[in-house]
Amino acid sequence: MHTNDVISSPSKGSKTKEKILKTSLKLFSTKGYASTTVRDIAGAMGIKQSALYNHFKSKDEILETLISDLTSSAIVTIFEDKDSQELYKQGKSVLMSIATIFKLLSFDAQNEALFKLLMQEIYRNERIREIYNEYFYQENVKKLSGLFFMMMQNDMIKSSDPLLLANEFFSPLFFYQMQVSLLKLDKKSTSSVVSLFEKHVDYFWDMIKIEKQTTLF
Amino acid sequence: MHTNDVISSPSKGSKTKEKILKTSLKLFSTKGYASTTVRDIAGAMGIKQSALYNHFKSKDEILETLISDLTSSAIVTIFEDKDSQELYKQGKSVLMSIATIFKLLSFDAQNEALFKLLMQEIYRNERIREIYNEYFYQENVKKLSGLFFMMMQNDMIKSSDPLLLANEFFSPLFFYQMQVSLLKLDKKSTSSVVSLFEKHVDYFWDMIKIEKQTTLF
DNA sequence: GTCTATAATGCGATAGAC
DNA sequence: GTCTATCGCATTATAGAC
Numbered sequence: 001m002h003t004n005d006v007i008s009s010p011s012k013g014s015k016t017k018e019k020i021l022k023t024s025l026k027l028f029s030t031k032g033y034a035s036t037t038v039r040d041i042a043g044a045m046g047i048k049q050s051a052l053y054n055h056f057k058s059k060d061e062i063l064e065t066l067i068s069d070l071t072s073s074a075i076v077t078i079f080e081d082k083d084s085q086e087l088y089k090q091g092k093s094v095l096m097s098i099a100t101i102f103k104l105l106s107f108d109a110q111n112e113a114l115f116k117l118l119m120q121e122i123y124r125n126e127r128i129r130e131i132y133n134e135y136f137y138q139e140n141v142k143k144l145s146g147l148f149f150m151m152m153q154n155d156m157i158k159s160s161d162p163l164l165l166a167n168e169f170f171s172p173l174f175f176y177q178m179q180v181s182l183l184k185l186d187k188k189s190t191s192s193v194v195s196l197f198e199k200h201v202d203y204f205w206d207m208i209k210i211e212k213q214t215t216l217f
Numbered sequence: 218m219h220t221n222d223v224i225s226s227p228s229k230g231s232k233t234k235e236k237i238l239k240t241s242l243k244l245f246s247t248k249g250y251a252s253t254t255v256r257d258i259a260g261a262m263g264i265k266q267s268a269l270y271n272h273f274k275s276k277d278e279i280l281e282t283l284i285s286d287l288t289s290s291a292i293v294t295i296f297e298d299k300d301s302q303e304l305y306k307q308g309k310s311v312l313m314s315i316a317t318i319f320k321l322l323s324f325d326a327q328n329e330a331l332f333k334l335l336m337q338e339i340y341r342n343e344r345i346r347e348i349y350n351e352y353f354y355q356e357n358v359k360k361l362s363g364l365f366f367m368m369m370q371n372d373m374i375k376s377s378d379p380l381l382l383a384n385e386f387f388s389p390l391f392f393y394q395m396q397v398s399l400l401k402l403d404k405k406s407t408s409s410v411v412s413l414f415e416k417h418v419d420y421f422w423d424m425i426k427i428e429k430q431t432t433l434f
Numbered sequence: 435g436t437c438t439a440t441a442a443t444g445c446g447a448t449a450g451a452c
Numbered sequence: 453g454t455c456t457a458t459c460g461c462a463t464t465a466t467a468g469a470c
Contacts (some may be wrong), residue, residue, distance in 0.1 A: 016435080032341055034251035038464065051436050053465065116340055122399065123337050124249055129399060137396075164416050171392035172385055179354075182339065182346060199381050207424040233453080255446065267448080268454050276446065437470075444463070452455075 017055045019045055021069070024062045029116035033063055033124075066117065067127055074111050075118070076135040078102065079143050088150035092205040095169065096198070098144075102173045103197040106180040106190075116181055141166045148208075157208040165208065172200050234272045236262055238286070241279045246333035250280055250341075283334065284344055291328050292335070293352040295319065296360050305367035309422040312386065313415070315361075319390040320414040323397040323407075333398055358383045365425075374425040382425065389417050 023044050027036045038059050042049040056062050070076065078101050079087075087094050105111045122128050144166035151157045176196050183190045240261050244253045255276050259266040273279050287293065295318050296304075304311050322328045339345050361383035368374045393413050400407045 014435095029340075032249070032251060034249060035341070037462080039462085047435095048437060049464085050438085050466080054435055057465095059464070120337065120340050123246075123333055123402065124252070126403070129403065133399070160420070161416070164413070164420060167393075167413055168389055168417065168420060171389040175388035175392055176384075182350070185340065186343070186346065196381070196384055199378070200385065203377070203381060203385060231453095254444080256444090264453095265455060266446085267456085270447065271453055274447095435470105437468100439467085439469100441466075442464090445461080446459105447461105448459075449457085450455100451457105452453105 014055070016045075016047075020052060020055055020062065021065060025066055025110075025113050025117060028063065028066070029113040029120065032120050033117075063121075063125075064127075066114075067125070067131065070114060070118065070128070070131055071135060073114050074101070074108070075105060075114050076131065076139070078140050084143060084146065085150075088147050088154065088156070091151070091156055092201065092209070094147065095205060096201045099173055099197045099201045102177055103194060106177055106184070106194075112181060112184075115177065119178065119181070137170075141170055144169055155210055158210055160208075169204055173197065176200070231272070233262075233264075237269060237272055237279065238282060242283055242327075242330050242334060245280065245283070246330040246337065249337050250334075280338075280342075281344075283331075284342070284348065287331060287335065287345070287348055288352060290331050291318075291325070292322060292331050293348065293356070295357050301360060301363065302367075305364050305371065305373070308368070308373055309418065309426070311364065312422060313418045316390055316414045316418045319394050320411060323394055323401070323411075329398060329401070332394065336395065336398075354387075358387055361386055372427055375427055377425075386421055390414065393417070 020041065024036070024041050027040055027044065031040070038052055039049045041062075042052055052062075056065070078098055105115065118128055118132060122132055141163070145162045148157065148162040148165045148169075152159050152162065176193055179193045180190045183193060237258065241253070241258050244257055244261065248257070255269055256266045258279075259269055269279075273282070295315055322332065335345055335349060339349055358380070362379045365374065365379040365382045365386075369376050369379065393410055396410045397407045400410060
């Protein structure tokens with residue numbers, strides 16, 4: 001039986017190195033990078049603080065490694081690698097699957113931690129901002145934009161500004177995800193917010209779709 | 218000539234106390250609370266660190282005071298105190314003025330700093346989460362919800378779920394405001410995002426409004 | 435690769451002169 | 453109300469035994 005990790009971290013290394021990264025992500029995403037000490041990390045692992053320096057040369061290097069991992073995480077790759085050119089044909093269901101990916105992100109501990117890390121450090125860490133903006137925001141809005149453009153060309157949705165549509169579709173998903181992560185922090189119920197993911201798609205599609213003309217006879 | 222401060226802080230006190238709060242907000246919102254030292258604050262004011270303790274008993278008390286100020290800041294009071302019951306009659310223009318308030322928030326240094334402070338500490342400070350959730354999110358979504366409900370009752374907009382509509386209207390505004398604050402951090406152009414505030418309202422209203430029936434003759 | 439011990443620095447906060 | 457001086461403690465990081 002092999003290990004059942006859904007996501008294998010791209011920063012390969014020793015078993016302890018992996019554990020340091022995992023533990024650090026958990027602590028950084030909870031207490032914030034600045035408020036997490038290397039003693040906290042080592043303590044949570046049951047080793048001494050100095051032992052960490054056999055695997056990373058500084059606390060900062062741990063964060064940098066985690067940020068690098070962010071690039072290839074599920075957070076930034078909302079679209080599957082399917083043939084993007086043909087995706088539009090699926091219509092509403094593409095949008096629904098994107099919303100579902102957003103929704104599920106909050107319920108995978110690893111991805112939730114990455115999201116929280118991103119949110120907490122984005123104002124202080126320029127590299128995080130770059131990754132967020134380039135790989136997460138720009139990339140996805142661009143793809144959505146192309147999707148909507150194709151749908152317009154094929155008379156599936158009403159004609160308008162594809163880029164605006166992409167932003168209008170993307171931003172509530174991001175916001176709802178943030179809401180979920182905040183509610184979970186206080187152990188509050190997330191069900192009403194979670195239902196908004198699907199409602200968003202339903203509402204959004206109803207607004208943009210082209211009504212089937214009811215034939216007169 | 219009196220001082221020309223647009224917003225007078227509700228935490229009254231001596232001139233230095235005001236200056237400490239102002240300086241702290243600036244630094245907290247830039248470097249984060251944990252990474253800002255009392256020496257940083259004092260240094261930026263040109264006084265010694267120990268002098269701060271004549272005005273606040275701890276670094277934490279400074280943050281707590283700033284958080285208390287948040288409650289009465291422009292960030293959390295998107296709606297003017299006008300008669301909320303009659304607001305709906307203005308139709309689209311109410312929505313536009315709300316979007317404008319959001320937009321302008323980013324261009325008042327004080328409010329922008331408060332927003333950044335909120336975003337940076339919301340995952341670590343339960344009181345900030347409470348204020349955000351209660352006074353900023355819930356309050357405004359509730360008011361928006363009532364607004365949309367009245368509009369539906371009066372056949373101004375299509376009938377649907379008012380609460381969903383409120384969330385769909387609110388979330389892009391929040392997201393765009395975050396985008397603006399991030400872009401400004403890297404001194405990038407914000408014009409394309411800023412234009413989204415108005416475009417959002419235009420698009421949103423077009424989707425929900427009830428088309429005027431063109432009379433046949 | 436982990437341990438103990440320790441260096442070197444920075445932190446928040448206090449005491450007391452002025 | 454600000455200053456100098458200092459305390460006590462926590463921090464990151466290193467050195468060297470095992």
